[in-house]
Amino acid sequence: MQTLSRWVGGGYSAAALLFSLPLFSILQKAFSALGVWDFGSFQKHLFTLLFNSFTIVAVTTTLSVSIGFLLAFLVVKTDLPGKRFWEVVFVLPLGIPSYIGAIAYISLLAPKAILSDWLGRELWNIYGADGVIFILTLFTFPYSFLICRSQLKKMGAHLEESAFDLGADRFRTIMGVFIPLCRPALFSSALLAGLYVLADFGTIALLRFNTLTTAVFYQLNSFHRENAALLGLFLFLLALAGVCLRDYLLEKNHHESLTGKTEAVFVYPLGSVARALALVFAGLLFFLSVALPLATLSYYLFTEEVDFTKWWAPCLNTFLMAFALAFSLVLSGPFVSYGLKVWGNHFGAKLFRKIAFSLYGIPSILLALGVIFVAQTALGRFYGTVIPLAVGLFIRFFPQGLEAMSWGQKSLGQNLLDASFDLGHGYLSTLRRVFLPLLKGSVASAFLLVFVSVLKELPMPLLLRPPGMEILSVQLWIDASEGLYGQASLYGLMIVVLSMLATPLILKRY
Amino acid sequence: MRFIAFFLPLSLIAFDLWADLIVYSSRKEKFVRPLLDKFERETKIKTKLLSGVKVIKILEEQRYPLGNVFISNDVGQLEFLRLKGALKGIDIRAEIGISQKFRAKDNSWVGLTARSRILMYNTDLISQKKMPKTLWDLTLPQWKGQFAITSGGNSSMIAHIGALRSTWGEKKTLEWMKKVKENAGAITKGHTDIRMAVGRGEFKFGLVNNYYYHLQKLEKKHNRVAAVYPDQGGMGTFTNSAGVALLNNPKNFRESKAFMRWIVEKENQKLFAHASLEVPLNPALKAPKEAKAVHQYKTLDMALDTLGKNWPKSKKLIERAGLDLAVK
Numbered sequence: 161m162q163t164l165s166r167w168v169g170g171g172y173s174a175a176a177l178l179f180s181l182p183l184f185s186i187l188q189k190a191f192s193a194l195g196v197w198d199f200g201s202f203q204k205h206l207f208t209l210l211f212n213s214f215t216i217v218a219v220t221t222t223l224s225v226s227i228g229f230l231l232a233f234l235v236v237k238t239d240l241p242g243k244r245f246w247e248v249v250f251v252l253p254l255g256i257p258s259y260i261g262a263i264a265y266i267s268l269l270a271p272k273a274i275l276s277d278w279l280g281r282e283l284w285n286i287y288g289a290d291g292v293i294f295i296l297t298l299f300t301f302p303y304s305f306l307i308c309r310s311q312l313k314k315m316g317a318h319l320e321e322s323a324f325d326l327g328a329d330r331f332r333t334i335m336g337v338f339i340p341l342c343r344p345a346l347f348s349s350a351l352l353a354g355l356y357v358l359a360d361f362g363t364i365a366l367l368r369f370n371t372l373t374t375a376v377f378y379q380l381n382s383f384h385r386e387n388a389a390l391l392g393l394f395l396f397l398l399a400l401a402g403v404c405l406r407d408y409l410l411e412k413n414h415h416e417s418l419t420g421k422t423e424a425v426f427v428y429p430l431g432s433v434a435r436a437l438a439l440v441f442a443g444l445l446f447f448l449s450v451a452l453p454l455a456t457l458s459y460y461l462f463t464e465e466v467d468f469t470k471w472w473a474p475c476l477n478t479f480l481m482a483f484a485l486a487f488s489l490v491l492s493g494p495f496v497s498y499g500l501k502v503w504g505n506h507f508g509a510k511l512f513r514k515i516a517f518s519l520y521g522i523p524s525i526l527l528a529l530g531v532i533f534v535a536q537t538a539l540g541r542f543y544g545t546v547i548p549l550a551v552g553l554f555i556r557f558f559p560q561g562l563e564a565m566s567w568g569q570k571s572l573g574q575n576l577l578d579a580s581f582d583l584g585h586g587y588l589s590t591l592r593r594v595f596l597p598l599l600k601g602s603v604a605s606a607f608l609l610v611f612v613s614v615l616k617e618l619p620m621p622l623l624l625r626p627p628g629m630e631i632l633s634v635q636l637w638i639d640a641s642e643g644l645y646g647q648a649s650l651y652g653l654m655i656v657v658l659s660m661l662a663t664p665l666i667l668k669r670y
Numbered sequence: 671m672r673f674i675a676f677f678l679p680l681s682l683i684a685f686d687l688w689a690d691l692i693v694y695s696s697r698k699e700k701f702v703r704p705l706l707d708k709f710e711r712e713t714k715i716k717t718k719l720l721s722g723v724k725v726i727k728i729l730e731e732q733r734y735p736l737g738n739v740f741i742s743n744d745v746g747q748l749e750f751l752r753l754k755g756a757l758k759g760i761d762i763r764a765e766i767g768i769s770q771k772f773r774a775k776d777n778s779w780v781g782l783t784a785r786s787r788i789l790m791y792n793t794d795l796i797s798q799k800k801m802p803k804t805l806w807d808l809t810l811p812q813w814k815g816q817f818a819i820t821s822g823g824n825s826s827m828i829a830h831i832g833a834l835r836s837t838w839g840e841k842k843t844l845e846w847m848k849k850v851k852e853n854a855g856a857i858t859k860g861h862t863d864i865r866m867a868v869g870r871g872e873f874k875f876g877l878v879n880n881y882y883y884h885l886q887k888l889e890k891k892h893n894r895v896a897a898v899y900p901d902q903g904g905m906g907t908f909t910n911s912a913g914v915a916l917l918n919n920p921k922n923f924r925e926s927k928a929f930m931r932w933i934v935e936k937e938n939q940k941l942f943a944h945a946s947l948e949v950p951l952n953p954a955l956k957a958p959k960e961a962k963a964v965h966q967y968k969t970l971d972m973a974l975d976t977l978g979k980n981w982p983k984s985k986k987l988i989e990r991a992g993l994d995l996a997v998k
Contacts, residue, residue, distance in 0.1 A: 204992075205995055209995075267866075270867070270870070270872065271867075271870075271872045272870040272871045272872050273870060365859040366859065366863070368856070368857070368858065368859075368997040368998060369997060370995050370997055374995070375995060377823065378821075378823040378994055378995060380724075380726050381823050381824070381825060382823065382825070382828060382981075382985045382994075383725055383726060383729065383747075383750060383981070384985070385726060385729065385730070463890070464890070529726060529727075529730050532727065532730045532731060533730055536730075536731060536733055536734045537733070537734075540734070543734060543736060544692075544736050622722055622724075623724070623727050625720075626720075627689065627692045627693075627718040627719065627720040627736070627737075628689070628718040628719065628720070634721075634722055637722070638698065638699065638721060638722050641860065641862060642698065642862055642885065643862035643865065643866055643885065644885075
């Protein structure tokens with residue numbers, strides 16, 4: 161007990177250091193930009209950029225969370241046919257990098273492109289804010305689908321039974337019981353989706369739109385790291401504001417009635433009309449976010465020249481990278497729970513959690529530069545290894561995974577972990593016998609979320625991978641940025657295949 | 671469980687990375703790989719390639735550099751790096767056939783192939799006769815909405831604006847940017863968007879590096895495109911260059927120097943250019959079939975190293991014209 165407590169303290173301090181150093185390097189650059197006070201056009205555009213970022217984040221997040229929640233509800237709490245199928249396919253859009261989705265839709269919808277050629281006229285001009293919102297919604301709703309799904313699965317039938325006994329009808333039960341209880345999950349997914357949109361570059365640039373993040377890239381492409389850092393700091397503060405708002409709203413309306421026990425879920429039978437509507441809705445989303453992009457990729461794969469040799473090395477590297485990170489997230493589970501119990505309400509711990517999570521709002525490329533800066537001094541000759549990449553991915557995705565896992569962890573009684581340790585079980589044994597069985601749903605979602613996000617992550621591997629290490633997303637980007645879509649689609653499909661293999665394996669068991 | 675837990679992180683960390691020469695590159699791997707294979711065969715120096723390297727990565731790594739040489743598509747960037755102290759000069763005594771205009775004063779970088787800024791047009795939509803012949807023509811009202819350019823955030827565009835600024839002066843360049851920004855039908859992030867859009871027929875023509883024109887010619891569909899080398903009757907076409915730089919990294923310095931001296935040998939210059947269908951800067955070498963050799967057209971008379979020096983000024987000017995974050 162005593163030892164674990166000491167380990168937890170050390171572990172947390174190490175993590176805090178790891179997170180704060182790159183942020184510190186960004187701060188330092190941002191302050192040197194402030195010192196020179198030479199922002200070029202940045203001042204002129206600030207209001208527009210801020211407005212653009214805000215609009216896109218607000219609209220996309222609302223849409224994506226509503227869609228994800230609705231789908232999760234349909235899959236978990238109704239008798240929708242084909243549940244197993246939907247469960248798997250609605251995770252897949254997460255494995256498609258959104259800029260690949262954008263390329264697919266542009267090559268369909270752009271003026272004189274495949275579809276407009278066929279129709280003889282332009283169906284919809286995809287460039288601009290509406291296109292950005294459309295694409296980003298399609299590829300971010302799995303966040304809320306995954307998180308809400310595991311949350312809904314934990315709400316046993318006793319909730320409905322009590323509500324019905326008290327005379328509430330179905331509608332009131334859903335609005336009065338479920339939505340409030342799902343609020344933490346909804347807020348978490350809103351944050352994940354919102355921060356993803358805030359920091360996205362590829363999709364937005366391809367659709368010829370500008371946000372604060374595209375301004376960061378403009379500064380970086382013209383080699384002005386200081387101004388880029390200043391804009392990044394700005395994004396970080398916006399993200400931090402979002403995180404604080406979420407925490408405030410949750411503390412204000414605190415519900416905690418969750419147990420780790422597995423219980424049967426009450427299933428609402430759908431009427432025939434409702435079932436048809438639900439199927440159309442699910443089918444449409446499947447078509448738009450999975451079938452259509454994959455069909456476009458396959459079309460390129462078969463019509464363009466593709467070199468099929470040497471695909472396995474990037475595939476293996478990418479898999480190992482994603483698996484190692486997701487796996488270590490699971491390993492850290494009891495450790496983090498323990499820390500949450502001991503220090504969860506401590507001011508420093510709360511602040512650290514907020515900061516770590518808000519880093520997700522900074523474009524990954526800036527964080528990667530921060531990691532280079534720190535790793536150079538700290539690692540010396542080990543700089544050229546995979547360590548910087550591991551650190552970068554850890555900083556980028558660990559808070560995300562913990563966020564997905566944390567709502568389950570709250571329900572895990574401290575005494576259970578204590579009891580297990582007191583009975584002489586070691587860390588791993590406690591993880592396997594107590595933690596995983598009780599939290600399987602949340603852990604599985606968190607694992608998948610991290611695994612799939614790492615599979616498609618571009619800036620971290622692009623800037624931090626050691627020479628000679630090939631990564632799918634990087635190869636994909638190199639080819640796609642020159643318009644060699646045939647070769648690019650091979651790598652894109654490999655990413656989807658990897659996520660497709662992992663998803664049913666994990667969701668089936670949990 | 672225990673086994674996996676310890677084995678996995680270890681296997682990743684143990685990834686062996688030691689090499690005699692680490693080659694950074696922002697060119698396509700397909701073009702660089704044959705070159706490195708030949709180098710390894712001839713010199714027995716083991717290389718490791720890192721593709722997709724960005725200039726900011728090199729700047730950030732400057733204290734303890736990892737790469738030894740950098741192969742880049744834009745020597746304006748290379749001179750910028752030299753001025754930041756990220757490159758190292760070298761003695762090249764052999765006659766390499768590359769004009770002083772296309773290399774650094776201290777030979778820390780050498781341009782090898784020409785990347786000319788051309789107007790690529792869709793032959794179904796416009797004939798060569800009707801095409802604008804000068805860059806200034808892009809400001810004329812008759813072309814309103816009919817062509818595409820990249821935004822001022824694209825490094826080739828920044829270099830091009832830098833060249834125009836040196837030739838035309840600030841005032842005229844600013845006016846050109848403002849008018850072209852209004853006139854263009856689309857302002858994109860990169861050249862790929864332009865070559866695809868012109869190929870499809872979304873626009874009559876677009877301002878691109880000649881390399882993208884060759885890529886579009888290779889497409890199975892939408893390949894009815896041709897090129898105009900602008901300003902042949904006047905200042906000449908601006909020609910940037912792809913080349914190689916020696917990074918300021920004391921580790922493996924002997925091997926790095928060997929690489930620099932090796933790559934400027936005639937047959938290796940040729941391999942460098944032909945692998946990517948680019949035009950060698952060395953007039954003694956033949957150009958690929960589709961392309962014009964550098965001495966067949968008039969290039970803008972300007973030493974490329976001034977681009978690096980003027981980079982911040984070009985950036986400022988682009989921001990004044992509002993072309994930095996322009997999108998359409």
